[in-house]
Each structure stands twice: as structure tokens, then as C-alpha cells.
Amino acid sequence: MMSYPLLDVRVSTPTLELRGATDELLDQLADVVRAGKAHADPAPYDDPISFYEPDPDLRVAKWLRAIWRGRGKVEADAWRLYLVVVVDGQPVGMQNLYGVNFSTFGTVTTFSWLSADHRGQGLGHEMRAAILHLAFDGLGANEASSDAFVDNHGSNAISRDLGYEPNGSDWATRQGEPALLNRWRLTRGNWEQRRRNNIRLHNIEACRTSLPLS
Numbered sequence: 420m421m422s423y424p425l426l427d428v429r430v431s432t433p434t435l436e437l438r439g440a441t442d443e444l445l446d447q448l449a450d451v452v453r454a455g456k457a458h459a460d461p462a463p464y465d466d467p468i469s470f471y472e473p474d475p476d477l478r479v480a481k482w483l484r485a486i487w488r489g490r491g492k493v494e495a496d497a498w499r500l501y502l503v504v505v506v507d508g509q510p511v512g513m514q515n516l517y518g519v520n521f522s523t524f525g526t527v528t529t530f531s532w533l534s535a536d537h538r539g540q541g542l543g544h545e546m547r548a549a550i551l552h553l554a555f556d557g558l559g560a561n562e563a564s565s566d567a568f569v570d571n572h573g574s575n576a577i578s579r580d581l582g583y584e585p586n587g588s589d590w591a592t593r594q595g596e597p598a599l600l601n602r603w604r605l606t607r608g609n610w611e612q613r614r615r616n617n618i619r620l621h622n623i624e625a626c627r628t629s630l631p632l633s
Contacts, residue, residue, distance in 0.1 A: 424625035430549045431619045437549050440501035448510040449479045456535040461570045465591035495522050495631040504546050511537045514546040522633050525561030527554045544577050552618040555610050563605045568598050582609035
């Protein structure tokens with residue numbers, strides 16, 4: 420058992436696991452970041468983000484520092500769960516969950532990335548379904564949000580397929596250039612209509628006792 424219980428949290432599906440982002444898992448995943456395989460074309464991330472750093476070693480250092488800072492943020496108005504996507508024992512990406520004034524509104528948002536070597540296999544859909552199960556079934560969320568640049572067709576398609584509804588648009592910059600974002604909103608009711616019975620939560624009590632959920 421971990422000294423920090425939130426790192427023990429796991430979500431399992433028939434094809435992958437989400438595991439708490441321990442330093443050991445992050446060290447394994449660092450090779451993917453160093454190789455630039457977290458990037459995609461067109462660029463999917465808004466500024467600032469470490470994945471746009473051109474120097475490979477500095478990119479990894481910035482990425483790790485951001486996770487370490489965020490991993491320690493556990494407050495009523497904002498908390499973060501960082502989970503590593505593991506397929507056949509190999510870390511291949513991350514799927515994160517952020518509580519946004521959760522104790523008041525029950526709202527979460529998500530962020531994810533997947534190694535270029537594992538795209539096009541349906542894993543993006545599966546990892547988002549897994550994190551939503553954690554949010555709604557495990558933590559009692561009322562609503563989840565997501566956003567994606569309009570040319571990020573994969574992410575937008577996943578949101579649509581999982582029952583999110585369009586929730587307007589907004590502007591952000593990526594690598595200093597303006598780009599339009601689609602915003603998406605998933606209610607508990609829409610999630611329950613698509614609720615799956617083959618996603619399992621493990622050590623979830625750590626979230627219920629360690630996060631400011633109410």
C-alpha cells in the first residue's frame with residue numbers, strides 16, 4: 420500500500436488500466452515524452468504545456484514538474500488526479516481528472532494524451548470511459564466537461580459518442596497562435612444512459628477520504 424493513498428487508485432476495463440501516477444510509472448512514461456510521441460498533428464494542446472518544448476530532456480523535466488505540482492493540489496475549489504494509462508503492462512499515456520469546485524457543484528473536467536504508437540486502436544475512447552466511470556460512479560459527480568480544438572476530430576468524436584452535448588466554443592492559443600475550441604458537457608443523466616458494467620474501480624475509498632468531495 421502506498422504512503423499516499425491516492426496513488427493506489429486504479430480503474431480497469433477489458434483493454435486497459437488507469438493507475439495512480441506514481442514516480443515509477445512516470446519514469447517509464449518519460450521515454451514516450453522524450454521521444455515526442457505525446458505530440459500530435461494538428462497540435463491538440465493549448466498554451467502553456469510542456470509538450471511543445473523542443474529540447475527533449477527539458478520537455479521531460481517540465482512535464483514532471485507540472486505533474487508533481489498538480490498532484491499535491493488537493494483543495495476544495497480544485498483538486499487533480501493524475502492516472503497513467505497502462506496496456507498489457509506498458510504505460511502508454513495519461514488520463515487525468517480535475518475537480519472544479521466539486522464540493523459545491525459536483526463538476527469535473529478531464530485531460531488526456533496517448534502515445535502515437537497506440538493511437539487509432541480505440542484506446543482514447545476506452546480511457547475516457549474509464550475516467551468518467553471513476554467520476555460519476557466512484558465520486559458521485561454531477562457533470563463532466565471537456566474541450567478540444569475544432570480540428571481535433573478524434574477527441575470531439577469521443578465526446579459526442581460518450582453522450583456529451585455541445586456547450587459552446589471559446590478561443591485559446593496553441594504555440595502562440597489563436598485557435599477555436601469546442602466545449603462539451605456531460606450530465607449524470609446522459610452518462611447513466613450509457614453506463615457500462617465492465618469497468619471496475621479499485622481502492623476508490625482513498626479518493627472518498629482524501630479528496631474534498633463535500
